[in-house]
Amino acid sequence: MDRILHQRPMNYNSIITKLYFVLIYADGKVDDKEIASGNRMIKSEALGEDEFKTQMEYLKSKDQTILFSECLAGLKKLIRKQQVRIIAWLCVVANADGFMDRTEWQIIYKIYHKELNLPLDEIFRVQKELNGLGPEKSSLLNGLKAVS
Secondary structure (H helix, E strand, C coil): CCHHHHCCCCCHHHHHHHHHHHHHHHCCCCCHHHHHHHHHHHHHCCCCHHHHHHHHHHHCCCCHHHHHHHHHHHHHHCCHHHHHHHHHHHHHHHCCCCCCCHHHHHHHHHHHHHHCCCCHHHHHHHHHHHHCCCCCCCHHHHHHHHHC
């Protein structure tokens, strides 16, 4: 992994965990494949599994609007490479069940386009790395471009 990703501010883990929570509960149903993607994310990002589970339970009691606002504020303090990586993970998770729900799409779009103004091609490149995809384009990219 790139050295710059290892030099994360302390809140990177918290932000990615909170956004994962917001995303998987956005459509009202948590899919087993979203959980499996989350487990891959925990390992890949070296998130503490016990701490992650504890935080996920705690987040159930938080106001979702406030939580999302806190996440946006935290994301804006991260370096661009970290922002892109988090959004790419959100795309991986949202697409894990084979379908990106409209609510999930709206959350991702609001963050990457309206709040952070991140280029879609960077997000897609990192998403492919996270998915282990080849050079072919996924339906997600086409869907994101069609809506934006």
